[in-house]
Amino acid sequence: MTRLTSGGDRVDRSRPVTVTFDGADYPAYAGDTLASALLANGVRTVARGIYTGRPRGVFGIGAEEPNAFVQVESGTGEPMLPATLVEVYDGLRARSVAGKGRLSDVPDNARYDHKTAHCELVVVGGGMDGLRIAAEAAGRGERVVVCESSRVLAATLQEQDDVLLLNRTTVVGQYDHGYVVAVERRTDHLPDAPETVARQRLWHVRAGRVVDTTKGMEHPYAFPDNDRPGVMLAGAAAEYVTWYGVLPGRVAVVASGNDDALRAALVLADAGVALGAVLDTRPEVPAGLADGLRGLGVDVRTGHAVCGTDADSDGAVVAAHVAPVDEHGRGTAEPQLIRCDLVAVSRAWGPPPWSGQQVRTPGGASTTVGVPSVIRVPDGDGDAAGRTFVDLHRDATLADVERAVRVGMTHPEHVKRYTTIGTGADQGRTANPVMLGVLAELTGRPTAELEPTTSRPPAVPVSFALLAGRDRGRLADPERVTPMHPWHVAHGLPFEDVGQWRRPWYAPRGDEDMDEAVRRECRAVRTGVGTMDASTLGKIELQGRDVGAFLDRIYTNLFSTLKVGRIKYGVMCHADGMVFDDGTTARLSEDRWLMSTTTGNAAAVLDWLEEWLFTEWPELDVRCTSVTDHWATVAIAGPRSRDVVAALAPDLDLGAEAFPFMTFREATVAGLPARVFRISFSGELAYEVNVPAWYGLALWERVLEAGKPYGITVYGTETMHVLRAEKGFPIVGQDTDGTVTPQDLGMSWAVSKRKSFVGKRSYGREENLRDDRKQLVGLVADGDRVVPEGAQLVVAPGGVPPVPMAGHVTSGYWSTALEQPFALALLERGSERHGERLYAVDDGEAVAVTVTAPVCYDPEGARRDG
Amino acid sequence: MLYIPCPWCGPRDETEFRYGGEAGVAYPADPDAVDDAAWSEYLFVRSNPKGWFEERWVHTSGCRRWFTVRRHTVSYEIRDPRPIGEST
Amino acid sequence: MTVDVRRSPLAELAGELAAVGGPGSVRFAERPFRVQVELRAAADAPVSRLYEALALMLPRGVGYVASTGDRDALCLAPRWWLVTQSPEPAPVLESALAGRLRTAGGAAVSAVDVSAQRTTIDVTGPNARDVLAHGCSVDLHPRAFGPGRCTQTALAKAQVVLQQLDRAPTFRVLVRASFARYLAEWLLDAATEYVG
Known part of the structure; x- marks a missing residue:
């Protein structure tokens, strides 16, 4: 055992725990990390190299750890964490990994959450300095957030209003405008984590300023066989003593290049570690430190370095090769063997290991200049004397860097990508400074001239589960539902996602499949009556003196002349002339209009209208109000729909002349206050009944009840799509893709020549005048096979690739009206090609199709009046 | 995550806004009066400078109003939030 | 007499909302119609x-x-x-x-x-601000917000109108009817830690 009988200010000796590593049990104390617990129990090999498979031990003490990655198997489990950051608890179970862990196949049922905080100051690091700064700011009335990575916050500041003290919290990202992101590990240290408490919390802090009080970063130098268990950063070795009361070795050789490493040697000696030698690459070291060590009987050698190690049968260090070196780190005499089980190495200290800023890793900027980054034996280059590892985590060696330079990689970013140095989960904290030093030496440039590689947040690995927070399962994305949704669920309707909306897809009876249900629903609407929940359509009320003039500018067709009580279909385009949305707009009164939009585009259309009103035409008096959710809409369609509406609204005159197509009435429907619109998306006689949303379910149930004598049939979005496609009505976003003009859709009739509107100017552009533009056509297929959306159209089957594509299918269905498959497609010069035979390629098979007009059902529109 | 100063609601997270592109690109008063090149310039061409940039945002999740800011495209510093049409 | 056939978008969740929490943590109440x-x-x-x-x-x-x-x-x-x-x-x-x-x-x-565009959920109690902070990035600290203040913002992934009624504190959340079920489920989940 290498635990001291006293000392270790981070462990609580009154709370012994047991941890299991690679199947063996080890005693530890609350407050230990898995790394300190394993060192305390003399476990030297804790992981293996990702490619070499060589044994690896604990190298650091914090986020810089490149070696000691473990798979945590108890609790929620984590595939790959540095043992230096895993806080122990009774029952912690972990396993060594060879460079990478394995994702658990058990669902992670822990809770994760996010929380926002606003403050004037974030202090990174909860030591004495950090808390002093925090207390001063709090005294000035500032709100302060203190983030301390370990469990221990200095006890100098009391929890108080407006001071948020977070331990076990690591700042992982600092972004623009004072945005700080930190991970709080809240239950990972508990043997029985309460289910109601989020395991981890991602803090989103908006801070006036950030003060980082964390200590600097220790850089090693590299030498042959520097990856063996027993090689460790010198500062880390000393901190295992002072923080955890653990001796990282019995006999140490300290490989120093700076004064702090000499002080670390004193700490080790003080704790009872025998010092085989203290080597410093510098020709001279401060006399006070050297004398202090020599006074303890330590063999202090300046101008010396470790240039190799010997290992026992487990691969762990049993001796260091020690030699005098020149200023380039080249050995100048045969190495001498010194027996030891710890090589404590420290070339220099750099700035703190960054708390999540996106920074150029200041690898070259260390406190000490003139200390080599790599030590070589007197003769022999590359790995002749044993592999010299630059990046322990990535298993990348000095020879790899030399090879990179030989093939012309001279910029650190190039070397990084060629060798993968610095790309591991540790972001190469201990590797980048060595790589820069080696590169400087190999290319003959000063380190300061090398532009370091960039470190990016997160500063330490963050699990996807934490990033997701509560956006999982049912809460992954809002499911927008209509007032009738409970009925749809109760009756087992399958749903289709349309944007965030959940819309009934079809309404199967018995054991019908989708095709059977849709064919039945289509027949019902064409021959009887069907009903669907159409509440999801976007609805915008426009008011003001200039709405007519505004709509004339926004829609391609004329609206200002529309009479009160009437409805008109309109197409709107972006300035580039491409179709953006379509829908109907009703004139409710002289200055009130109600626009409908496609389901998925409601927000975008409102944004579009307001953009023009607020930025280009503020002189127009038009005010827009979204009322999408205020209204529930039931569509009743089919030749018998008039009977159903008559039964529901006995006072309403439904005669074709009294209540003509494209008009609306206010009426009491099913005892509810309603607006009834006579519009049709199926080509059949149809009504859309609108009521305030909280009456929607009652209306729906009453429509079904009143429709029973007429065999009313519930239909969903699929049937709606088939019916509208038979009529050649395109769906924006399905039959269009942002490159389609109204003319391409055969809608020149809806494009005014007399007035100016957004997009009109673009129809004179050369691109839009090309005679080979794709145009909307219908297709009828031979045989029974439905041609799917996305199928490419070709002139002849087979052929040698690349086969010219003449167009593609945008919608494909079985038509009950035609009793055969049909489709809508965008086809080059389509409007001139009706009657032509083409082939639609579906999954490698060519299906013969005949081009038709887009309207394949009731082209004269005889059915809309019933 | 930028912190964008809405002139009416104060600073809010970037996710509450929609970007409106370069400011001062006016819709031609009479689009038919401009030639194809000028129309294409209006449709597609923006200045994209390195440095200070006048740009528009709309606070879609908040007051839904449009405004202009000066943003530095390297440092992301934002200055002078003001309603559309107002100069600094 | 007319039977009231109005149905709130939270009809299925109102009971659960009302049952959660207590005066020492956070409570929810739908105010329909x-x-x-x-x-x-x-x-x-x-x-x-x-x-x-x-x-x-x-x-x-x-x-x-x-x-x-x-x-x-x-x-x-x-x-x-x-x-x-x-x-x-x-x-x-x-x-x-x-x-x-x-x-x-x-x-x-x-x-x-x-009136039917949004429904109303009151969130009240010592942890009300905490619950909202799990999904709302607006600074609701007393020095930045308070009774008599309101704003439109995002709560979780829903747009809301947020109004502070009193210093309990009580926040009134007005959410679109189609998002109400999502937001209520989110609020119940976000409150888990405070209501035990």
Whole structure:
């Protein structure tokens, strides 16, 4: 055992725990990390190299750890964490990994959450300095957030209003405008984590300023066989003593290049570690430190370095090769063997290991200049004397860097990508400074001239589960539902996602499949009556003196002349002339209009209208109000729909002349206050009944009840799509893709020549005048096979690739009206090609199709009046 | 995550806004009066400078109003939030 | 007598919302069917003409609320207000308040009844601010927000109107009907840690 009988200010000796590593049990104390617990129990090999498979031990003490990655198997489990950051608890179970862990196949049922905080100051690091700064700011009335990575916050500041003290919290990202992101590990240290408490919390802090009080970063130098268990950063070795009361070795050789490493040697000696030698690459070291060590009987050698190690049968260090070196780190005499089980190495200290800023890793900027980054034996280059590892985590060696330079990689970013140095989960904290030093030496440039590689947040690995927070399962994305949704669920309707909306897809009876249900629903609407929940359509009320003039500018067709009580279909385009949305707009009164939009585009259309009103035409008096959710809409369609509406609204005159197509009435429907619109998306006689949303379910149930004598049939979005496609009505976003003009859709009739509107100017552009533009056509297929959306159209089957594509299918269905498959497609010069035979390629098979007009059902529109 | 100063609601997270592109690109008063090149310039061409940039945002999740800011495209510093049409 | 067939978008969750938490943590209450009217005024609109119909002066500062009795007028943006009050007793196509305001405002003011557009959830108690902070990035600290203040923002992935009623604190969340179920489930989940 290498635990001291006293000392270790981070462990609580009154709370012994047991941890299991690679199947063996080890005693530890609350407050230990898995790394300190394993060192305390003399476990030297804790992981293996990702490619070499060589044994690896604990190298650091914090986020810089490149070696000691473990798979945590108890609790929620984590595939790959540095043992230096895993806080122990009774029952912690972990396993060594060879460079990478394995994702658990058990669902992670822990809770994760996010929380926002606003403050004037974030202090990174909860030591004495950090808390002093925090207390001063709090005294000035500032709100302060203190983030301390370990469990221990200095006890100098009391929890108080407006001071948020977070331990076990690591700042992982600092972004623009004072945005700080930190991970709080809240239950990972508990043997029985309460289910109601989020395991981890991602803090989103908006801070006036950030003060980082964390200590600097220790850089090693590299030498042959520097990856063996027993090689460790010198500062880390000393901190295992002072923080955890653990001796990282019995006999140490300290490989120093700076004064702090000499002080670390004193700490080790003080704790009872025998010092085989203290080597410093510098020709001279401060006399006070050297004398202090020599006074303890330590063999202090300046101008010396470790240039190799010997290992026992487990691969762990049993001796260091020690030699005098020149200023380039080249050995100048045969190495001498010194027996030891710890090589404590420290070339220099750099700035703190960054708390999540996106920074150029200041690898070259260390406190000490003139200390080599790599030590070589007197003769022999590359790995002749044993592999010299630059990046322990990535298993990348000095020879790899030399090879990179030989093939012309001279910029650190190039070397990084060629060798993968610095790309591991540790972001190469201990590797980048060595790589820069080696590169400087190999290319003959000063380190300061090398532009370091960039470190990016997160500063330490963050699990996807934490990033997701509560956006999982049912809460992954809002499911927008209509007032009738409970009925749809109760009756087992399958749903289709349309944007965030959940819309009934079809309404199967018995054991019908989708095709059977849709064919039945289509027949019902064409021959009887069907009903669907159409509440999801976007609805915008426009008011003001200039709405007519505004709509004339926004829609391609004329609206200002529309009479009160009437409805008109309109197409709107972006300035580039491409179709953006379509829908109907009703004139409710002289200055009130109600626009409908496609389901998925409601927000975008409102944004579009307001953009023009607020930025280009503020002189127009038009005010827009979204009322999408205020209204529930039931569509009743089919030749018998008039009977159903008559039964529901006995006072309403439904005669074709009294209540003509494209008009609306206010009426009491099913005892509810309603607006009834006579519009049709199926080509059949149809009504859309609108009521305030909280009456929607009652209306729906009453429509079904009143429709029973007429065999009313519930239909969903699929049937709606088939019916509208038979009529050649395109769906924006399905039959269009942002490159389609109204003319391409055969809608020149809806494009005014007399007035100016957004997009009109673009129809004179050369691109839009090309005679080979794709145009909307219908297709009828031979045989029974439905041609799917996305199928490419070709002139002849087979052929040698690349086969010219003449167009593609945008919608494909079985038509009950035609009793055969049909489709809508965008086809080059389509409007001139009706009657032509083409082939639609579906999954490698060519299906013969005949081009038709887009309207394949009731082209004269005889059915809309019933 | 930028912190964008809405002139009416104060600073809010970037996710509450929609970007409106370069400011001062006016819709031609009479689009038919401009030639194809000028129309294409209006449709597609923006200045994209390195440095200070006048740009528009709309606070879609908040007051839904449009405004202009000066943003530095390297440092992301934002200055002078003001309603559309107002100069600094 | 007419049977009230109104159904709130949270009808299925109202019981669960009401049962959660307690005075020491956080509590939720749906306030269904409240009358809501959105007012938008043209630049030249004499909105003071609405004083009589409203019995209050519309607040001019964006993010401020004026109240009288159970009627609140929330200023959501320049020349844009949301007026809310107790529910209508019987089914109507449009609330009486909306009609009254349209008459009073004339051509330069839009008054649109949006009573069913959003439902209302009150979140109250010592942890109310904590619960909201799990999904809302607005600074709701007493020095930045308070009773008589309101804003539109995002809560979780839903857009909401947020209004502070008192220092309990009680926050009133107005959420679109189609998002209400999502948001209520989110609130219940976010409260888990505080309600045990």
